[in-house]
Amino acid sequence: MKHTTPILTVTALTAGALLALASPLAASAHVSATPTSTAAGSSIVLTFSTAHGCEGSSTTQMTIDIPESILSVSPTINPGWTVEKINVDLATPIDDGHGNEITTRVGQVSYTATTPLPDGFRDTFALSLQLPAEAEGETLEFPVLQTCEVGETNWSESTIDGEDEPALPAPFITLTAATGDEHGHSNTDAETVATHDDTTAIATDTTTASDDVLARVLGAGGLVVGAISIVLAITARRKQTV
Structure with missing residues (x-):
């Protein structure tokens, strides 16, 4: 159980990074x-x-x-x-x-x-x-x-x-x-x-080009996942220090 939170944090951070990278690629209409x-x-x-x-x-x-x-x-x-x-x-x-x-x-x-x-x-x-x-x-x-x-x-x-x-x-x-x-x-x-x-x-x-819409959706998704990642990372650190 001690390793669960760090693993989730890394996974979330990775997903956020992938979505952030996907945004400029999708915008290449x-x-x-x-x-x-x-x-x-x-x-x-x-x-x-x-x-x-x-x-x-x-x-x-x-x-x-x-x-x-x-x-x-x-x-x-x-x-x-x-x-x-x-x-x-x-x-x-x-x-x-x-x-x-x-x-x-x-x-x-x-x-x-x-x-x-x-x-x-x-x-x-x-x-x-x-x-x-x-x-x-x-x-x-x-x-x-x-x-x-x-x-x-x-x-x-x-x-x-x-x-x-x-x-x-x-x-x-x-x-x-x-x-x-x-x-x-x-x-x-x-x-x-x-x-x-x-x-x-x-x-x-x-x-409006469909690729532009996709880029915006992915960009918004990247921001949401990134915010969740930050919360998970802070929570993980607090648990480790307790």
């Missing part, structure tokens, strides 16, 4: 994409978020690849970042339905930080775009190259059903059936997506 809609043919605002740098190094640039089936993108101006649309040639020019020929599309959107984003601080990047029509069930990937002051992280690996999540998964969305209410837009790929006034557009973050 992937780059994620949150759509306002996934219906084929709909106009959406797709919001990308990141909460960490490259192994602790501050983020200086986020470059988002746009799938070939998306022909036009309107990036939201983000305070503290400059933004650039990078055009690429279409393999086959298409008619926009008004007698004009479209020969290029936005292949990438690149945000560059005016001041590097420190590791552990969260920011979001919102793109207005139109999803391709008649693409129900298709998965669209948006690989993101995260460049930091030291090193870079290429979030470009495909997530495959039935397999373990890759180490560096590309953000993606899976298109659902068209709802018939695509905000009045045509279902042709050549239709120009809706634009917005960059001076009033607001990128609204509609979700």
